[in-house]
Amino acid sequence: xxxxxxxxxxDFIYGVPGQSVESFLASVRExxxxxxxxxxxxxxxxxHGAYLERRLGPGFVLDEELAYRQYREAxxxxxxxxxxQDSMRRFVRSGxxxxxxxxxxxxxxxxxxxTTLSLxxxxxxxxxxxxxxxxxxxxQCDSLKQLRQYEETEDxxxxxxxxxxxxxxxxxxxxxxxxxxxxxxxERRYREHFHTEARTEFPELEKWLAAGYLERRxxxxxxxxxxxxxxxxxxxxxxxxxxxxxxxxWEVLHGTGNAxxxxxxxxx
Numbered sequence: 001x002x003x004x005x006x007x008x009x010x011d012f013i014y015g016v017p018g019q020s021v022e023s024f025l026a027s028v029r030e031x032x033x034x035x036x037x038x039x040x041x042x043x044x045x046x047x048h049g050a051y052l053e054r055r056l057g058p059g060f061v062l063d064e065e066l067a068y069r070q071y072r073e074a075x076x077x078x079x080x081x082x083x084x085q086d087s088m089r090r091f092v093r094s095g096x097x098x099x100x101x102x103x104x105x106x107x108x109x110x111x112x113x114x115t116t117l118s119l120x121x122x123x124x125x126x127x128x129x130x131x132x133x134x135x136x137x138x139x140q141c142d143s144l145k146q147l148r149q150y151e152e153t154e155d156x157x158x159x160x161x162x163x164x165x166x167x168x169x170x171x172x173x174x175x176x177x178x179x180x181x182x183x184x185x186x187e188r189r190y191r192e193h194f195h196t197e198a199r200t201e202f203p204e205l206e207k208w209l210a211a212g213y214l215e216r217r218x219x220x221x222x223x224x225x226x227x228x229x230x231x232x233x234x235x236x237x238x239x240x241x242x243x244x245x246x247x248x249x250w251e252v253l254h255g256t257g258n259a260x261x262x263x264x265x266x267x268x
Contacts, residue, residue, distance in 0.1 A: 008036040014074065015044040015067030017056060024070045025077060032081060039083065039091045041074055043067055043232065049138040072229055079225075087181045088231035121150040129170060132162035167194075169240060175202060176238050180231050184222030204237050 010031045014024050031039065046053055046062055053060070075085065083091040116126040124133040134150070137143040165173065171194055178185040190198045198221070199205045205221060208214040213227035213234060227234065239247075 007038060008034075009038040009040065010036045011040045011042060012074070013042050013044050014070040015062055015064070017060075017062070019070065021066070021070050021073050025073050028074045028077065032078070032083075035093060037093050039078065040089045041071060041091070042089055043071070047138045049142070051139075068229070075225070075229065085182070085225075085228060088228050121147055129165040130159075130162055131165055132159045135161055163243075163246070169243070171201060172238055172240055176235050179221065179223065179238075180235055182222055182228075183217065184220040186219050187221060188219045202238060204234075208234065 012024070012028060012031070028039070028041075044062065044067070046056075046060075075091070078091045079085055082094050084094055085091050115128065116124075118125045118133075122134055122136055125131075135146065137146045163169075174190065174193065175185060175198060185198060187198055194201075205214060208227065209216070209221075212224060213230060214221050215224050216222075223231065223234075
């Protein structure tokens with residue numbers, strides 16, 4: 001597809017009620033005919049207060065097993081048809097301009113250490129060991145309220161939603177952010193940064209190696225195809241109890257109403 005843009009990206013959502021494995025795969029195949037440089041596969045998240053929740057009615061439960069089959073079929077087809085998988089969601093067309101070659105962890109060497117300053121409503125920033133953001137909203141009324149609050153803000157230097165990362169939290173953030181993107185977690189660089197071994201600090205990694213979700217590739221611990229597909233369940237296992245408690249508290253006050261954390265109830 002010659003659109004004049006250096007990178008054309010197509011996003012898909014799977015797990016939508018009424019969607020089948022066959023219909024989702026047909027949509028992915030149709031989009032691939034136009035040879036976009038990137039495709040992303042996102043699972044449907046049913047947020048409390050969203051229009052879809054009201055449309056489906058109270059007590060509706062998404063079919064997670066069907067959604068997982070949709071993902072597995074589409075991911076396998078993309079890998080077999082010229083797309084390189086870099087994470088659970090991101091697939092890059094081989095030979096696409098600006099996307100040649102496998103991602104290297106050198107590109108992400110400071111991931112978890114660098115400074116990220118996000119400006120605007122809903123921005124999420126990392127300033128040293130300070131993680132701060134603004135709250136998000138789901139429905140139209142609350143979203144407009146958030147925008148008005150942002151427009152009326154006079155002092156953007158004041159932090160109202162922040163969390164100072166401890167040494168343990170910095171380690172967890174480093175592992176999660178590197179492990180869920182190929183080529184994976186460089187154990188040597190982890191040792192250089194923290195002067196300890198990642199597999200000693202996080203015994204979950206040994207379990208995932210034994211289960212076939214992880215594999216060793218030189219200095220890297222990399223998710224297998226199966227592990228990539230389970231990223232949304234593996235990643236949360238590395239979240240600290242303190243942060244999980246804060247997430248539940250936020251959900252009770254603002255969010256889903258069930259205060260669940262992704263990945264907690266999944267048997268692996």
